[in-house]
Amino acid sequence: xxxxxxxxxxxxxxxxxxxxxxxxxxxxxxxxxxxxxxxxxxxxxxxxxxxxxxxxxxxxxxxxxxxxxxxxxxxxxxxxxxxxxxxxxxxxxxxxxxxxxxxxxxxxxxxxxxxxxxxxxxxxxxxxxxxxxxxxxxxxxxxxxxxxxxxxxxxxxxxxxxxxxxxxxxxxxxxxxxxxxxxxxxxxxxxxxxxxxxxxxxxxxxxxxxxxxxxxxxxxxxxxxxxxxxxxxxxxxxxxxxxxxxxxxxxxxxxxxxxxxxxxxxxxxxxxxxxxxxxxxxx
Amino acid sequence: xxxxxxxxxxxxxxxxxxxxxxxxxxxxxxxxxxxxxxxxxxxxxxxxxxxxxxxxxxxxxxxxxxxxxxxxxxxxxxxxxxxxxxxxxxxxxxxxxxxxxxxxxxxxxxxxxxxxxxxxxxxxxxxxxxxxxxxxxxxxxxxxxxxxxxxxxxxxxxxxxxxxxxxxxxxxxxxxxxxxxxxxxxxxxxxxxxxxxxxxxxxxxxxxxxxxxxxxxxxxxxxxxxxxxxxxxxxxxxxxxxxxxxxxxxxxxxxxxxxxxxxxxxxxxxxxxxxxxxxxxxxxxxxxxxxxxxxxxxxxxxxxxx
Numbered sequence: 001x002x003x004x005x006x007x008x009x010x011x012x013x014x015x016x017x018x019x020x021x022x023x024x025x026x027x028x029x030x031x032x033x034x035x036x037x038x039x040x041x042x043x044x045x046x047x048x049x050x051x052x053x054x055x056x057x058x059x060x061x062x063x064x065x066x067x068x069x070x071x072x073x074x075x076x077x078x079x080x081x082x083x084x085x086x087x088x089x090x091x092x093x094x095x096x097x098x099x100x101x102x103x104x105x106x107x108x109x110x111x112x113x114x115x116x117x118x119x120x121x122x123x124x125x126x127x128x129x130x131x132x133x134x135x136x137x138x139x140x141x142x143x144x145x146x147x148x149x150x151x152x153x154x155x156x157x158x159x160x161x162x163x164x165x166x167x168x169x170x171x172x173x174x175x176x177x178x179x180x181x182x183x184x185x186x187x188x189x190x191x192x193x194x195x196x197x198x199x200x201x202x203x204x205x206x207x208x209x210x211x212x213x214x215x216x217x218x219x220x221x222x223x224x225x226x227x228x229x230x231x232x233x234x235x236x237x238x239x240x241x242x243x244x245x246x247x248x249x250x251x252x253x254x255x256x257x258x259x260x261x262x263x264x265x266x267x268x269x270x271x272x273x274x275x276x277x278x279x280x281x282x283x
Numbered sequence: 284x285x286x287x288x289x290x291x292x293x294x295x296x297x298x299x300x301x302x303x304x305x306x307x308x309x310x311x312x313x314x315x316x317x318x319x320x321x322x323x324x325x326x327x328x329x330x331x332x333x334x335x336x337x338x339x340x341x342x343x344x345x346x347x348x349x350x351x352x353x354x355x356x357x358x359x360x361x362x363x364x365x366x367x368x369x370x371x372x373x374x375x376x377x378x379x380x381x382x383x384x385x386x387x388x389x390x391x392x393x394x395x396x397x398x399x400x401x402x403x404x405x406x407x408x409x410x411x412x413x414x415x416x417x418x419x420x421x422x423x424x425x426x427x428x429x430x431x432x433x434x435x436x437x438x439x440x441x442x443x444x445x446x447x448x449x450x451x452x453x454x455x456x457x458x459x460x461x462x463x464x465x466x467x468x469x470x471x472x473x474x475x476x477x478x479x480x481x482x483x484x485x486x487x488x489x490x491x492x493x494x495x496x497x498x499x500x501x502x503x504x505x506x507x508x509x510x511x512x513x514x515x516x517x518x519x520x521x522x523x524x525x526x527x528x529x530x531x532x533x534x535x536x537x538x539x540x541x542x543x544x545x546x547x548x549x550x551x552x553x554x555x556x557x558x559x560x561x562x563x564x565x566x567x568x569x570x571x572x573x574x575x576x577x578x579x580x581x582x583x584x585x586x587x588x589x
Contacts, residue, residue, distance in 0.1 A: 003392075095304055098301050107294075111582075120312045127563040128311070131319055157307060233413045258410045
């Protein structure tokens with residue numbers, strides 16, 4: 001264990017450590033406390049210039065309901081869900097297939113295709129911008145949910161294939177050989193043997209991909225433009241332009257917009273971290 | 284037919300399993316890269332490429348060879364700023380790695396409340412950058428901002444961080460630190476929990492303490508974590524679009540713009556697709572160095588495992 005365990009140290013050090021720890025977590029989360037407090041402020045507070053102090057009144061219900069009444073926030077939120085959920089599911093499905101075959105089958109292009117999927121993760125989005133926008137317009141899906149859904153599926157399948165292929169590689173190959181000897185078809189092996197074993201990896205990837213897509217800003221900016229399809233990330237940026245001075249409402253909207261991945265993270269923490277740190281231990 | 288399929292299953296299976304992902308990937312990732320490079324040798328306003336003008340030649344689409352690149356390197360007065368800003372991003376964001384490592388070591392203790400504290404340290408990473416950018420913009424705001432308040436109460440002259448040409452980029456990078464440190468920290472925490480206890484104990488018996496222990500025993504074992512953290516941080520820094528777009532839109536007067544943001548502006552606001560694509564191609568070439576390095580390491584490992 002490194003560093004030296006604190007519980008084996010003198011009691012004074014233990015207290016010092018705890019104090020330092022609490023001080024640092026408070027400093028670390030300061031930006032969050034600030035935006036939460038702002039989201040509760042009343043207009044009188046803001047007009048009086050009280051942006052960062054203790055609020056005089058708590059306007060929790062007023063502010064949060066006003067965001068939903070006075071702006072298309074509910075619409076943005078729904079759009080984000082409509083885009084994110086099917087994208088996550090379909091990406092997992094098709095990458096589990098490609099990951100499966102890249103891990104199990106030997107064929108000539110295997111390594112090249114695998115390398116292409118990995119390399120795709122690291123390219124700058126800007127090199128895709130012009131052609132992807134043209135393709136989207138040509139398909140007649142510009143400014144619809146599908147524009148974002150299809151693009152995200154295509155792009156994220158690179159990372160997911162990479163992840164799942166390596167996961168399947170770690171499974172005992174004898175399982176598959178045994179099934180083949182019993183006359184199982186390749187599809188049966190995928191569906192009944194490998195897919196159930198992949199469940200933890202799929203859960204880990206699922207939360208990760210959900211977060212990535214929910215938080216996407218660039219493509220939402222480039223592939224859609226009307227309020228009826230915009231996701232929250234761009235939505236909040238638009239509201240910021242309209243409500244320059246109503247900090248309390250912008251803050252409330254931002255919190256709503258940040259919430260789903262945060263909730264997901266706290267519920268599925270273990271999966272999330274497993275997905276993220278994949279490769280950090282052994283790699 | 285069915286007989287043929289079931290007989291050659293193992294040979295045909297890859298085609299079936301790979302089809303959906305690779306078709307999409309080909310259409311939305313591979314083809315666009317090639318097309319972007321092709322576009323970068325043209326002057327194009329984004330309209331129909333095949334449309335003929337009055338004189339009978341193509342109206343919207345014209346071959347210009349290397350002109351876009353020449354303009355970018357020699358005539359665009361913003362280019363030096365862009366490159367310098369990209370370098371600033373690249374170098375400063377590397378600081379995230381030792382900071383994240385330090386934080387991970389600080390947090391790698393088994394006290395009972397740690398179970399709740401670790402996730403709290405991590406969760407800035409989950410918050411989207413639009414919100415992170417927003418909070419920090421408010422922090423930096425003159426007159427109303429938090430830092431303004433702090434400076435005043437300390438009796439100092441307040442600074443308008445985002446409105447100051449020489450400071451805007453640093454202010455944005457600093458905001459970007461917050462989620463990035465959270466990320467590297469979690470990578471290192473996982474690395475630390477997997478450090479081989481026996482080697483650490485053996486080191487202790489041999490008298491390795493503190494920094495010596497860290498440098499000779501711990502750090503080598505954290506190599507995979509360092510590798511991943513470096514790659515992700517560098518790629519994140521080169522992508523840096525979101526934070527710039529949200530916090531300054533490249534301003535004041537282009538002083539905080541980066542290649543990624545400039546490309547977006549040229550393509551979507553000035554309708555200069557060719558010029559924008561040339562910028563994107565440069566960015567792509569820079570990133571390729573890292574991609575090649577990453578692939579090389581990965582396949583090296585793959586080989587050594589066999």
